[in-house]
Amino acid sequence: MAKKIRASVPAKVILFGEHFVVYGKRALATAINRRLAVAVSSREKAGYHVKIENIPTFGIELDLDRKKGDKKAYPYTDFGTATKAIAYVRESIEYLEQTYGIGSEGVELEIKSAIPLSAGLGSSAATCVATIAALKEYFGVSGDLDAIRDDAHSVEKKVQGAASPVDTAISTYGGYVSVENGKVTRLHLAELDLIVGCVGSIPLSICQDTKKASEMRLKTKKIVAEVKTRKETFTRIFDSILNASDEITVQAIRAMEHTDFVKLGALMNINHGLLDAIGVVPRRLSELVKMSQELGALGAKVTGAGGLDELGGVGSVVVLPGEPVERLKTAMEIAGALVMDVKTGDAGLRIETGF
Numbered sequence: 001m002a003k004k005i006r007a008s009v010p011a012k013v014i015l016f017g018e019h020f021v022v023y024g025k026r027a028l029a030t031a032i033n034r035r036l037a038v039a040v041s042s043r044e045k046a047g048y049h050v051k052i053e054n055i056p057t058f059g060i061e062l063d064l065d066r067k068k069g070d071k072k073a074y075p076y077t078d079f080g081t082a083t084k085a086i087a088y089v090r091e092s093i094e095y096l097e098q099t100y101g102i103g104s105e106g107v108e109l110e111i112k113s114a115i116p117l118s119a120g121l122g123s124s125a126a127t128c129v130a131t132i133a134a135l136k137e138y139f140g141v142s143g144d145l146d147a148i149r150d151d152a153h154s155v156e157k158k159v160q161g162a163a164s165p166v167d168t169a170i171s172t173y174g175g176y177v178s179v180e181n182g183k184v185t186r187l188h189l190a191e192l193d194l195i196v197g198c199v200g201s202i203p204l205s206i207c208q209d210t211k212k213a214s215e216m217r218l219k220t221k222k223i224v225a226e227v228k229t230r231k232e233t234f235t236r237i238f239d240s241i242l243n244a245s246d247e248i249t250v251q252a253i254r255a256m257e258h259t260d261f262v263k264l265g266a267l268m269n270i271n272h273g274l275l276d277a278i279g280v281v282p283r284r285l286s287e288l289v290k291m292s293q294e295l296g297a298l299g300a301k302v303t304g305a306g307g308l309d310e311l312g313g314v315g316s317v318v319v320l321p322g323e324p325v326e327r328l329k330t331a332m333e334i335a336g337a338l339v340m341d342v343k344t345g346d347a348g349l350r351i352e353t354g355f
């Protein structure tokens, strides 16, 4: 097979309702114009060769050839955070082999990404959706977008143990989705200009400790588990917080429909307060949000799972800027954040052939 296929997908930002969505409450998420692309082509040697470049934080190249007698189909060495991306690629290949019987007669996979890792921007789901879509197209496996989304969600759950459908839905469909009780609904809402800031650094003590490093790779899982414990301790208080979050998402969708950005920003600030209340806002993310609010942002909040101080406070914030934007961005950069201007509502999965 001499053809070349490229699948590209967007990153996601959860605008409202993260964590509370785990308990069935409404969340609103959007695709942003930061994309991850997987190119698939043939190579002479059998097996899969994977090259990952450009992901903010690392570049890596490795062979996923089977070794004779190996129980695990694709053994790989531990490359710190890189294994996180590799785990999703490897699991996607194994899943496609088992589910659709795709071959491994010499495949080159090249992944290029502008989505930072472990930042709550959906890099894992993006890797799964793009890898699965590209390989299905390459091997001529028929199916629609919904099937790709389901495949990717199965892989994400297998690697992480649990995953809500938000990220894979956004990577597949793009635009906006709301999720309630696990049900995904695609929404048509206007584009927004936002600022995303990713901050934090993984402490050396974690990088050097294999057990802690693998916990770090499952950061979302750990944070979700901590929230669950807190919820069990403060059941009735959590009930109120959950209902408040649900109402915030409903009002936010309405504010977007009416292009009421002042209200939208105020709702982001309230949502951030609830995330702080459930303990997922580490100091560095808290500072970024406070600073944005002080410098005139209409709204600012943690997005995604948030972070934990003991895991270096790694995570992201999303800001609906007022004016002036440049001063705010510079201040965020001085605070050590990777700052990105993003547009919401980006297109979903795109497949290109013959380039």
Ligand code: PMV
Binding pocket: 017, 018, 019, 020, 021, 022, 119, 120, 121, 122, 162, 163, 164, 165, 166, 167, 220, 224, 303, 304, 305, 306
């Ligand atoms: O930070 P992320 O992209 O892993 O987002 C997690 C969002 C949660 O609501 C905390 C968990 C989930 O599965 O929805």
